[in-house]
Amino acid sequence: MILYVMRHGIAFPREDPDCPPDFERPLTERGRERTHDAARGLVEMGVRPTAVLSSPLVRAY
Structure with missing residues (x-):
């Protein structure tokens, strides 16, 4: 079995005042x-x- 692991790309920064909750960060x-x-x-x-x-998480799709 070969397993490939891929992380999500760059997400919306948490520091931004308009940032949604972490679970919903796109x-x-x-x-x-x-x-x-x-x-x-x-x-x-x-x-x-x-x-x-x-x-x-939203950013994982």
């Missing part, structure tokens, strides 16, 4: 781009997962 635009790039890299490597496990 990714920034750059965070979405970097996460998309990482996923594309896995596809280019031929990775074909049989299962995907994810955190329930």
Whole structure:
């Protein structure tokens, strides 16, 4: 079995006064781009997962 672990991308900063609660902090635009790039890299490597496990946090999707 090969296990790939991927963290979420750059999330909305907690220090920002408009920051939602931690559980609801979304990714920034750059965070979405970097996460998309990482996923594309896995596809280019031929990775074909049989299962995907994810955190329930907003920024993990």
